[in-house]
Amino acid sequence: MSQRPLWVRVLAGAVWLAGLGMLWFICLIGFVFSGGGVLPGAWVYPLVGAAAGLFTLAFFMQRWRKWTAVAGAAVALAAMGWAGWTERQERREAAYLRISAAEPQMHTYRPRPDNPRLARLNGPASLQMGAEQLPRMDGATALYLLYAAFTAAVWPTVAPEVLAERVQVNKTSVAYERLLARQTDIAFVAGPSKAQRAKAKDAGLDLHLTPIGREAFVFYVAADNPVRQLSSAQIRDIYTGKITDWAQVGGRAGKIIAFQRPEGSGSQSMLQKIMGETPLMPALTHHVAQSMGGVVQQTRDYTNYPGAIGYSFRVFVTQMLQPGGIHLLSVDGVAPTPASIGDGSYPYSTEFYAATLGPPQGDAKRFIDWIRSEQGQTLVERTGYVSLPVR
Secondary structure: OOOOOHHHHHHHHHHHHHHHHHHHHHHHHHHHHOOHHHOHHHHHHHHHHHHHHHHHHHHHOOOOHHHHHHHHHHHHHHHHHHHHHHHHHHHHHHOOOEOOOOOOOHHHHOOOOOOOOOOOOOOOOOOOOOHHHOOOEEEOHHHHHHHHHHHHHHOOOOOHHHHHHHEOOOHHHHHHHHHHOOOOOEEEEOOOOHHHHHHHHHOOOOEEEEEEEEEEEEEEEEOOOOOOEEOHHHHHHHHHOOOOEHHHHOOOOOEOEEOOOOOOOHHHHHHHHHHOOOOOOOOOEEEEEEOOOEEEEEEOOOEOOOOEEEEEEHHHHHHHHOOOOEEEOEEOOEOOOHHHHHOOOOOOEEEEEEEEEOOOOHHHHHHHHHHOOHHHHHHHHHHOOEOOOOO
């Protein structure tokens, strides 16, 4: 190289440096949008950049060319090995079940009287109402198949486009937000979080909760996990980080991967209620690219790893998702069955509600009163939930 004309060496160096700069830029973008150090695969990019840097030194430096070239080759091999390992891990992860990401197809539960996926009465409902009397409804994903069944029974002749506009499903946190903003009349939800109660109080609003059925808050593990039950104390210790290995609760040795749900969701609010004043450990998170504007951090979806534990509501997991590959845990020696939910012996039995601003009035009251009647509670049971004593 040193025998070549200066302009040739300068041009070759400029081309090499331009290529190196482009490679480093690609590596930097890949590193940032892969989540930085959170995802092991992201480190492939700086390794490739380091290898390119070492090869550049070998190109320009006579004295240490051999050693820098060897080092560059070693780093490049390490990058390829890391990339292969990461690909293997991603393929392995893809074989596991993601429950939080596997949302059910909500359009299949639309409130039509002839929808076979909805529970039905043996005859017409005792309450029949017209389109002009249809309240605006919203609610939790897990409860949509229930209030869709209520709607189909009481408003059987309402046009589908009217139902689509007035009977929505936007998840628990959004349903509470829309209720407090007076954008919906009834929210079918689990109990509110402390933050949601505080927001209503600060706005001077009366968040009125009418119980309409009972459900179980359940914890689940991979089906091949030998642990079949936990105590309430063990669950709290897992979610504070005090218990970190399955061997501490009678299982095989292995790290416990305790997933959480996003703040404001019905299941996360229920977990916080269980924990009481005991603070939760930080949730598992990952970085997700949000267009080209930056990287956001999100709570990780439950993935059915051998060491994972997650939680949700029983009907949502067993009927709406029907995932397979998981096992619901008994708590304090009691399994989450309709009988144990009904008599309260399962410790995490809970009521769910028709939430309104103030006590329900007018058509909303007639509708909620019918839900609490024998026919309404029949639909609660036929949907898979546990009914309340009929008023």
